[in-house]
Amino acid sequence: MIKTKPRGLSLLECALLALLRQAPSSGYDLRKVFAETPFVHFSDSPGAVYPALRRLERRGLIASLGSGGGRRRRSQRLTARGQRALRLWLRQPVTRADLAQARDAPMLRFAFMEEVLGREACALFLRQYDGALAAYVRELELFARENLKQASLSGRLAFDAGLESFRARRQWARRALRQMKEREI
Amino acid sequence: MIKTKPRGLSLLECALLALLRQAPSSGYDLRKVFAETPFVHFSDSPGAVYPALRRLERRGLIASLGSGGGRRRRSQRLTARGQRALRLWLRQPVTRADLAQARDAPMLRFAFMEEVLGREACALFLRQYDGALAAYVRELELFARENLKQASLSGRLAFDAGLESFRARRQWARRALRQMKEREI
DNA sequence: GGATACATGTAAGATGTTACATGATTGT
DNA sequence: ACAATCATGTAACATCTTACATGTATCC
Secondary structure (H helix, E strand, C coil), X not given: CCCCCCCCCCHHHHHHHHHHHHCCEEHHHHHHHHHHCCCCCCCCCHHHHHHHHHHHHHCXXXXXXXXXXXXXXXXXXXXXXXXXXXXXXXXXXXXXXXXXXXXXXXXXXXXXXXXXXXXXXHHHHHHHHHHHHHHHHHHHHHHHHHHCCCCCHHHHHHHHHHHHHHHHHHHHHHHHXXXXXXXXX | CCCCCCCCCCHHHHHHHHHHHHXXXXXXXXXXXXXXXXXXXXXXXXXXXXXXXXXHHHCCCEEECCCCCCCCCCEEEECHXXXXXXXXXHHCCCCHHHHHCCCCHHHHHHHHHHHHHCHHHHHHHHHHHHHHHHHHHHHHHHHHHHHCCCCCHHHHHHHHHHHHHHHHHHHHHHHHHHHHHHCCC
C-alpha cells in the first residue's frame, strides 16, 4: 500500500497535466500560456503555478527533465502515471455539478479531448453534455415558474441570462457534434 | 483614523449583503437560499457562510437582531454602512476582468440592481455591459485568428463555445435594455 | 560589468471545503 | 423523555492571492 491520499486534482492541476502532455514545459512557459490566453481563467502567478507543479511532481504525475540546482530553467514532462490521470480526468462523465458549479471544467476537458482520446470520445462527450444541459435547463425553467413570480424585472432578466447561456451552449453542442461527424471521413 | 483595512468584499460577502437588504435573515436562512437556488454557485456549507457573516459583522456592515447566547437563531440585518457598501458594489463599472475572470459577478449585481438603484442604473449597466462585451469579443476573435490555426478541432470548438457565450450575452443585454425601456412607463 | 529579462521560489494571509461537534426547539 | 430537525460553530486542510526575494542568462 502506498501512502498517497486519493484526493482529486484541482482544475489548475488538470490543466497543467494537459499542457505538459502537449509538450514538456517549464513553470515559466506555463505561466505565459495562462497570461496570454484569454478567457481561460487560470492565474499566471508564481504562487499558484509552482506549488501546483510540485504537488504533481510529488504524486509522480510529472517529472523534471533538465536537472541542476540554482534557479535554472527546469522543464517538466508527463509521466506514465500522469498520462493515466489525464485520461481519467478527460473521460469523466458530465455531471449536474459540472454545469451548476464548475462551469468551465467540461469545456476545458473538451478542448484537450481530441488530442488524447480521439473523435469518438468527443462525440460521446457532446451527446452527454447536451443531455445534461437539457435536464438542467428543464430544472431551471421549473424553478423560474415557481420562484420568480414576484422578483424584480432585473432579477428575472438576470435569471434569463443564465438560462439562455445554457440554451446557447446546447445549440453549440449540437452543431459541434455535426461538425465532428462531417470531418470524420 | 479607523483601523479597518480597505480590503474588498468577496463575492459571497456581497451576495450576503444583498440578501440581507431584502430581509433580515439568519445564517441558516441564507444557507437555505444557496442550497435551493440553482446556478448560483455559492456554497451552503456552514464553514463558508458563518465566517463570512462574522467578517461582515466585524466590519460593521451587518448587525445581529435577536441576541442571546447559546445556539439560538440569530437574524442579521444590514446597517447603514452595509447599505453604503452594497450600493458601492452595485455601482461599480463593468471591467474586462469582470468578463474574463469573475464571470458571474456582473449578473449577480444586475439581479439586485433594480431594487437598490432603480431602472436608470440598470439601463446604464446594460449599456456598459454590452460595450465591454463587444470589446472583449473583438479581442477573442483576434486571438482566434492568430493562435488557433493548428489547434485540434475540439480545441477550436471549445474556444467557439466561449465566444458564442459572450455573443449570446450581448444579445441578451440588448433585449434586456429594450424591455427595461418598454416598461419604464 | 551592469542592466534587463528570464526563472523559480516562499511567506503571509484570505477564503473555501469537508467533517465534525454541540446547543436549542419541536413533535410525539 | 426521546428523536428529529433547526441552528450555529470550529478544526484541519487545501488552494489561491499578493508581495517579495533571489538566482541565472543575455545583451550591450
